[in-house]
Amino acid sequence: MLIRPWDRGEEAEWRAWLAEGRDFGLLAANGPAGSGPVVTPAHFVLDADRAEILAHLSAANPLWAALRADPHVTLTVTGDHAFAPGTWRAPDGAPPEHGTPTSSYASVQFHCTAATVDDPEEKAELLTRQLAHFQPETPGLSVTPGAAPFGGLLPGLRGLRLTVREVRATFTYDDKLTPARQAAAGERLAERGRPGDAGARRQLLRRAAARAGNLPA
Structure with a gap:
């Protein structure tokens, strides 16, 4: 994942973002040579203080075969x-059609080492933590x-215990634009109202306020 210096998410920022209820992501492992990665959607429980992620999957999931070959995985939210x-993004004084379109999004990637949990008591404890x-x-x-x-x-x-080795986070919301142009983009998102626009607008304005020194990131 490309992370520009101005888009990088700090630990407090990505922790707060995930704590809003974002506990579902895509878990990717290296597949056999020539097959591409194995990717599965999964709910998870993050213990950021212990650098640990807990999940479980069906015993029939093809991810297990990939993990036997290589335990290194990436979980993306x-x-x-x-x-x-x-x-929306044309430079001042330029025709609107000269603007460059872009995608706005937040993304957190956990690079982890996976361990399979097969002991019944350990699986039960893991599932109990997920239920809680x-x-x-x-x-x-x-x-x-x-x-x-x-x-x-x-x-x-089968249970899955992921030891987090690295966390990479990006909040890509046009932080290189002037505050006035960011505010204008926020208003356009509010007017358009498509799925995702409200969340993107909230993040864009939060980042803009933080850059202006009005709020913590």
């Missing part, structure tokens, strides 16, 4: 994305091997 047409995260409305719900309601499902699942 992307959101708040919008397309900005060139007519994703279903806080049912406190105390747990997984016990062989016991209802979830213990019988354990043989069909």
Whole structure:
């Protein structure tokens, strides 16, 4: 992932962005030679302080074969994305059609080393932690091997423990534009109102305010 210096997301910024409820991403592993990467969507639980990510997948998922060959994986979370047409971005005094279109988005990539969790007790503990995260409305719900309601499902699942080696984050929202042009782009996003525009506008204005010294990033 290309990250321009002016788009780089700092740790506090990407942590806050993920903490808003972004716990679903694409997990990519190296496939066999000539086959391309193996990519699977997955919910996950991030423990950033311990540099650890927990997930689980069906035992039939093709990702497991890829991990046996190479345990290095990348988990990507992307959101708040919008397309900005060139007519919004023309330099001052230039015809609108001379503007260069671009994509606005936030993306965080975790480069990790994967470890498979197959022990029933360890899988149960991992799934219990995920339930606590994703279903806080049912406190105390747990997984016990062989016991209802979830213990019988354990043989069909495998746990995944990812040790985070590097985090790379970008918040690509035209930070090279003048504050006035960024504000104008934000208004256009508000007027257009397509899916993703509201989130992109929120990030764009937040970044612009942070550059102006009005708010933390």
